[in-house]
Amino acid sequence: MGAWDDLDDRLRPAVEAHTREFERVRPALDRVTSAMRESIAAIFDGTDLSPLFVTARTKTVESFRDKASRTLPSSEPGALPTLVFPDPMRNLIDLVGVRIITTLPHEVDLAANMLKRQRREFDCRGDREKDIGSIESGTYGYSSRHLIMRTIHSDVVRAFQQVVDPETKAAGSYLFEVQVRTVLAHAWSEIEHDLRFKASNPKAWSPYFDRQFTATAAMLETVESTFAELHERYETITGFWDEDGEGSAPLTPNRIRHIWQTLLPHVDRKSGDDWAWAAELLAAHGLRTTLDLVPLLQAGAITSVRKALDHRYSPGPDRLLDDMLLWHYGHPHIELTAEPESAESTPRRDSLQRRHRQMEIYRQQHP
Incomplete structure (x- = not known):
């Protein structure tokens, strides 16, 4: 059941009429969609960010009709409801939609910022984080960055605008939506959308579904x-091997602790580590630099x-480091760090x- 099914007959x-017009011009809008996808994908060429994929879609005729059918109730009893989008061809900014799917969450922000820096083909007219289960409400849901982009003097947009109205001077300016999200958020939202928002029979819905969607989002x-x-x-670890960067950092006690806890977080860290x-x-x-260690x-x-x-007790990092140096250097480690042989007591030696x-x-035994 959609908004069209519940729409007032009047x-x-x-x-x-709006839907028939959209259906007429949609082939030209499809060409805009393809051009926007290619232009957005090209932004990442030669950069350090490589999205998993960039897709695009033109809103379907059925979806257009349903969204154009959304209404606001009248404040007066019996009065005609008001259409939310009285001129949907102009009011709707998601007729063309592009999706950028990344691997990791931080790449969402990187991709969005790269888009917003484009000044030749597009400018950004809106940027918001869409999170169905917002952090502020303490609930869960998929998170997606939504940007509203406007084309600048686009020839393919001009061609579309000429199809819409041959008498109007085409400016080549058009608003469309770009969504940026991670692949996990994308998979979750696609499944949730199919099961929750496209359910053909709302009577078949169960609170169990909502509970499980919340659990999977968490x-x-x-x-x-x-x-x-x-x-x-x-x-961080790859930086340790950079002799011109982090690898040159001196081995202070705090630095050694940081390296150890990064490389070997599973090794017990006792309160007495020295x-x-x-x-x-x-x-x-x-051994005085990170790259030495x-x-x-x-x-x-x-x-x-x-x-x-065959340690009876799991050694702390300081003792294990002592063992590693002994393994690597052998007798020189003993001579450099133990008591002199002539000392009265030589417990360390x-x-x-x-x-x-x-x-x-x-x-x-194990050559």
Whole structure:
């Protein structure tokens, strides 16, 4: 059941006339749609942002008729309702719609900002975040960035405007809608739209559907947040290997902690972790920058060290770093960081030598 089915009979002739006119000019509007899709897609050529896909559609005749049939109730009993869009060919700005589908949430803002910077072919006349379940209301729903774009001196728009009215001077200016959303939000909204808004029999609707849509929207938000966090971590880690950027940052105690917690968040971090001692151990080997440290903290080597030493208790990062340096440097690590052999008491040297023997035995057994 749509707005057309409930439309007052007295308003039907006007809506039917607008619909016939839209059906007449729609082939020319289709050419506008295709041109807008190509122009929008071309914006991302040669940039760091590559949307998954850019699609476009011209509103169907049925959808046009239904939207043109929307009314506002009259304030006077028995009076004729008022059409929300009395001149739908002019009032509706979503007759042409373009969709940009991205992978991650931050790319939605990047894409929207790139569109808004275009000044030659388009200018932006509106920008809003459409979230059916808004954050402010504490509910869930799909989130989508909606931009209203206006063409500037477009030849294909001029051709369409000549079809609409050959007597009017065509300016080549036309409003259309661009939606930008993530692929997960897109999938959710498409399924929800088909099941909720296109249900042929409203009597078959159940509150269970609303509850489950809310639940899946909440899961969607969690999944997108996880993907966003993974992307940020990936960007941070790759930066550690940039010798001209983050890789050159000095290994202060706080920096070592940041690197460790980024690369190895699964390793227990105990309250007594001594990051200053970790910095001293690294400095003893001349390791003073981020790029000096990250090659040591590779998962395969850490797994080997764990197996070689068969720790009774999971070591904290500072102790595990000590083991990693011993694994990598062997006897030089002992000589650089332990007590002198002539010292009265040599507990650290004894411990390092014992661990080193275990490592050597493991290496012989697992060449």
